[in-house]
Amino acid sequence: MKPFLTIDPTLTRPALLLRLALIGLVLGGAAALFAWRAGWFTPHTLTQDTVIDTFQKVNGVFPGFRRNHAKGVCFRGYFESNGNAAALSRAGVFSPGRIPVLGRFSLGGGLPYVTDAPATVRALAVQFQLQNGEEWRTAMINLPVFPVQNVQQFAEQLVAFAPDPATGKPDPAKIQAFVAAHPATARALPLIQQRPISSGFADSPYYGLNAFTFLDKGGKPTPVRWTMVPEQPFQPSPAVDPGATDKNYLFDGLIAAVRSAPQRWRLILTLGQPGDPTSDATITWPADRQTIDAGTLVVDQIESEAVSPARDMNFDPTILPDGIAVSDDPLLSARSAAYSVSFTRREGERKEPSAVTTAETGK
């Protein structure tokens, strides 16, 4: 019987050992390079997993729910484009006409059963379903600027603003230290705190926050930011916090509003000028920048997470049709990466019932 392996008998012992070492070096080197790219040698670097771990550390783990914007309700409707933005972007969403949308309203934070409060961040996520099968997904919030410039600051901010386990409230000293160390946050916080807070989801504006790049038919780029501006007239938030009597008051108000009439927002595009920063979501562009009303988002059906495909949808803001591209804002890739981890984790978990249900949906 033949031996499993035959060694060339003319090889001397040192030559054999040298050659074996060379093979080990090649294989070990390739494996080490792979492990290095996987981040095994740099366990303290912030990764998409550790960002989501930070959310879980601050909020706890609620299986089946988003790690951020955990409390929400879903909707269907349509986007009616007026064609005004078609010259700026070749994306089919801006050709005149109506396309279906799916989406979700939510509150910021990782607590799916949290009590609604006026100052909590409100969010609107939308999936535009273009006629050629392309998609545009966007996740917007009701803050005019983002409090941080990048994901490292975001993770630090999560920890700094987290409730102290002893008091149940954020530690003012930690917040102060964070703000002092981050001038961009110090500049953004007054804009965030002084925003007019409306009575509910329906009369809130929602800001895209990050800058994007629109590309026209010839490929000419234009820096753009967008805002969903409500057609529902602004009502100030009630003086007495309604959360004390109805912990879902914001969602219940939205469900009632959509049931009584379709709720509408205008998609307002703000066009950047050369020199306007596109990589910093903490700064707004000058107020005199040209704006374009691109069409109307109409929300005409509201439905519980349990029955909506929007629950199992990742509203990754980098899912864009041809004609809209990402800018150089580092938050966009980081959002995409972190959303993906949150999505992957929750899809493998058993789904718990959501706090907000629309029992009569479909009747």
Added chain:
Amino acid sequence: MNPKPRTQFAIQSRLLHWLMAVMILAMLFIGVAMVSSLADYRWLVALHRPLGIAILILAIIRLVNRKLTKLPPFPPTMSPLERRIASSSEKLLYALMIALPLIGWGMLSAGHYPIVMFGAVHLPPILPAHPLLFAILRAAHTVLAYLLFATILAHVGAVLFHTLIVRDRILDRMALWPIRRPKTPAPDANPAE
């Protein structure tokens, strides 16, 4: 057709082998870098999708080519057991080259993601959107990618062992350039499969 046994794989087989070797190694490194990166995630994913589909297409072409072409015989230095291991690992490599892109495509379908190639070009979903299906395929994609990397390392290790220690010129069979041997050793009776 050719009465003499081949000394090398067919030229298109050799081209496919080296082209796909580069693409698959690049793909494995892109994959492993992208799932840990925050700053580079978006462009790496945007590259990972079309590259994966390109590998799927080439892997299918390669499988058809593999069935249609004659193979050079194993060198006589390979024992029957080693030949069996080589043949099984070849089957495993083919299975993974086809399965990994298909699982990726199916996983994005189950996750309700659009499967964007470039610009407005995208692929249709091949599975219904379903949370648990997504989670299972997502995990399978990772496990099988590590298995593919390990199998490639074993393949490279075996070829290096033959080349440097058995010294049977096994690499000649896959060399991109034609190899003329000064003295033909007695050809082995058994072809590769």
